Structure formats: C-alpha cells, structure tokens
C-alpha cells in the first residue's frame with residue numbers, strides 16, 4: 565500500500581523538508597493559520613498512555629480544522645474480536661480517514677500500520693524505536709537558541725537505551741552536525757552508541773561546563789525487567805542538582821521531553837533555572853505537529 569507520505573522516523577524527511585517544517589511551525593506560531601485540514605479526518609490511536617503528545621496532536625488537528633476521532637484501543641475490534649491491525653487500517657481508510665496518528669509499545673508498529681493504510685501515518689512513539697515529532701520539536705527548540713548547530717555540544721542524559729525520544733533526537737542532531745554526548749552508565753548508554761558525531765560519557769559532571777544544551781530523560785521503568793541501578797545511585801551520579809546547575813555556562817539550556825520526575829533526573833531548582841526550556845518545548849510541539857500534518861496532507 566503506502567501510497568501517501570508517512571512520518572515513521574526523521575529519515576522520512578529530507579533536510580529541506582526539515583527546514584520546511586521549522587519554517588511552517590514558525591509561521592503557525594506567529595499567526596493562527598486558515599483551516600488547512602478542513603474535511604480531513606484524523607484518527608488518534610494511542611495504545612500507550614500519553615498526556616503531552618496526545619493533547620498536542622489533538623490541538624494541532626483542531627487548529628487546522630480537521631475532523632478528529634480519538635479511538636481508544638480498548639474500543640478496537642482488534643482488541644477482542646480478532647481483527648488484525650491491517651484490517652483495522654483498511655476499514656479506517658475505506659471510511660475516508662486520511663491520517664492515523666499512532667502510539668504503541670512495540671517497535672515497528674507505526675510502520676506496520678503505514679504498510680496497510682492508504683493514508684498518512686504519523687508515529688507518535690513506537691516502543692523504544694522512534695518518536696519523530698518529539699525530536700522535531702526538540703530540534704526546533706534548540707535551533708531557536710542556537711541557529712547554527714554545527715559544532716554545538718548537546719548532552720542527552722539518562723536512559724538512552726529505552727528512549728525513543730533520544731533515538732530520534734540523535735539522528736536529527738547528526739543531520740545538523742552537532743556534537744552529541746550521551747551520558748549515563750553502560751546499562752543505560754551502551755558503548756555501541758558511539759558513532760560519527762556521537763560520543764559516550766559516563767560522568768554527568770564531565771559535561772556540565774561544555775554543554776550548550778542538556779536534554780534530560782526519564783528512566784523508562786516500564787521497559788526494564790530489573791532496574792540496573794538503585795534510584796539513590798542514579799540521583800547521586802546523574803540528577804541535575806543545584807550544585808551541578810551552578811556549573812553550567814550562562815547560555816546552557818536544559819530540556820526534558822516530559823514526564824519528568826522531580827528528585828530523580830532533576831531537582832526542583834531546575835524548574836526555576838533561566839535556561840529551563842520545558843514549557844517552550846511543549847508549546848513548540850503544537851506548532852511542529854501542525855506543520856507535519858500540513859506538509860504530509862497538503863504537500864510542500
């Protein structure tokens with residue numbers, strides 16, 4: 565199938581399209597656009613819990629004038645009546661649904677939907693694999709501070725192994741030739757992550773004075789069988805504490821995709837830090853998702 569453009573991971577967009585998305589998002593932030601998705605039916609299908617991404621997609625679709633159906637997984641025939649996700653996708657397409665936004669705990673699920681759906685699929689997070697719209701809003705947020713990313717140092721701290729956010733963000737940062745430093749213990753940041761433009765650092769203290777941006781990650785407890793490290797040890801080594809905050813350079817920004825856990829990856833004082841960009845990330849998310857929807861549905 566796959567006759568229409570989908571966004572499964574950032575590689576689906578050329579560098580020019582990434583720029584196009586950022587330009588559109590900036591325009592949408594400036595002026596609320598006309599209803600560019602009037603008559604376009606969007607189904608939001610979230611098999612995993614979500615506060616930010618779900619609300620953000622809903623608002624983006626509403627602001628573009630789309631018709632929206634939020635389909636709860638427990639309502640799906642595939643849940644109890646044996647229908648395959650392929651047949652669900654065929655059914656939705658036959659009804660005229662043009663866009664499916666999907667989140668699932670299994671890597672590759674969004675791609676599977678895209679293979680059998682005659683419409684656009686947007687991956688809102690599949691397992692530990694990818695979360696492209698989060699990466700786009702993160703990149704957009706960083707680019708707002710540092711329009712030239714080449715040579716900038718971006719540290720991503722914590723459970724990189726299970727973070728679809730980190731996986732997509734790293735691939736985006738490489739496209740912009742930033743220096744990526746992945747920070748965490750081997751169990752969260754395996755040495756195999758080292759590649760061109762990406763290095764691994766075991767000590768958070770070692771990057772505080774050189775990072776331009778620090779992206780903190782939540783420990784994905786739900787994806788571990790056994791936690792490899794106690795909370796106390798994690799906090800001791802990787803929590804962004806007041807003492808660590810004081811070592812950052814003046815222009816260093818701190819980000820988090822949310823949900824963040826106070827007392828784990830950050831101390832409360834981070835929320836008052838001048839460079840804390842969480843609210844901006846969330847705000848940018850709506851404009852970025854509007855831009856992605858607009859590009860996929862209406863073209864360049």
Ligand code: NCD
Pocket residue numbers: 616617689695698728729781782784821822823
């Ligand atoms: C993340 C996710 O679900 O991948 N959150 C988000 O979408 N903003 C990160 C997380 O759950 O820790």
